[in-house]
Amino acid sequence: MKALLLLSSLGVISLLAEIFSFKKLLYPLVLLGLTATFVLNIGDWNTNMSYFKMIQFDNYAVAFTSVIIVVAFLWFLMAEGFFKDETNQTDHYSLVLFALVGAVLLVSYTNMAMLFLGIEILSIPMYILAGSNKNDVLSNEAAFKYLIMGAFATGFLLFGITLIYGATGSFNLEEIKNAVSVAGSAPSIFYIGVLLMLIGLSFKVSAAPFHFWAPDVYQGAPTVITAFMATIVKTAAMAAFLRLFDDTFLRVAGTWTNVLWIMTAMTLLTGNITAVFQTSTKRMLAYSSVAHAGYMLLALLAANSYSSSAILYYTLAYSIGSIATFCIISIIADAKGSDGIHSFNGLGKTNPLLAGVMTIALLSLAGIPPTAGFFAKYYIFTSAFMAGNVGLVLIAILASLIGVYYYFRIIIAMYFKEKTDESIQVDLNHKLLLIVIAFAIIALGLFPDCVIRLL
């Protein structure tokens, strides 16, 4: 709750910065604010505070909020350039901070109204940010598609919420859960509602067959915003998904598990297979992020005691790796004017640091030991295996083998292709950030217990 209040106040303060002209101070202020938010949020650990039965800061919420804040902090370090342009500077800050407020609501809601508001508070700033390159037609298109698809998904979600309200007379998750204490006791509109909510949330986490907007939006949006969408938005949406389906709707699991089984398999395969054919690295990572949603759905589908810790660890490992890759892609694309794979040719010789960190991040995304990504996949697969989804685990392993292929295309381009350009100048801040992230990926891989034991 303190995290929520502090983030909201930071958002308002950023808006005031325009009026009282302390724009220069805003960047350190926001970093400081995020650190304070992190500390205050940790203070909520084990308190299990509930606010008017609307939001509840149980350990699940605190853990995911911490992941979101940590990733947001790294994201701010990466995206410094995004806050440098003369106009709209403070708007950018406040939009990002308000999006974070939505993300925190999404991991802590205990009422459908808060789920809806969380999704909208997260999404509406993201629509604007996706279109923040106002003169770029691709950015315009990304913003427009994101808006239409987001609003469309919200419609499904709301229709689902309404039908569930009609069946149970409540928006409160606990009351809804208790209303269906005996399997098959709810009216049929309840089950339709659950499926509609499944569709709505699948749109938000970009699970196939509702993923088609994601690659377009991820490619068209400015790279820093793509990084935000692929990490924080995905973490929050996945946590919301998990909170709803692995708790409230667990008693009606028969209605949604089969549908989700098929969707997970489709997500894993389409995400990974389509990524193989991409020439733009940004679009390739967009498809890979669809695939990663598939791995997380695997643990969600398992719905056992391992699910939440596996997904927590996975989102952290995946987000940190993605921040590094998107940071490097934006540096390369700025310097060479293209984010195609050929831009990475010979990077191992010209910029050993960039190439080294990129390799570690990609190995983590591909799931090669001893990086964090390996253990993330290991826990996900264990969770699914315990639940008896052996077929799906096999599909996931096959899919991750395909994944290795396209991640290695970039690594091969960096180390085994002739160099084409001179080395790129990289800011000191970015260098430090990348080194920290590389160490974090290895450290998380060596000591996974410290995150896994949290939940």
Next chain:
Amino acid sequence: MSAIFTIPIEWYILLSTVLFSIGVLGVLFRRNAIIIFMSIELMLNAVNLLLVAFSSYLSDSKGQVFVFFIMAVAAAEVAVGLAILMMVYRNSKSSDINDLSKLKW
């Protein structure tokens, strides 16, 4: 007994489902961006109608409060949507979404 109870709740569900489906089909098949926005509004208003009906039938005010949330958020969403549409129109001089297909694999 108010007038709303003279019609069974099933009829409200049916009406809302039909309105919602019209909205969905509009989003999927219309090519003009403004009409797509209108279709999305139709989807949300179908939800509002159903929420109010359920709220009356359950004699519970929570549903009506939720409607206010939806109306407020939908207004914000449309404001942002129209702004984005203006931005698109400035760059491409068109509100036909077929012109928005530069991002493809």
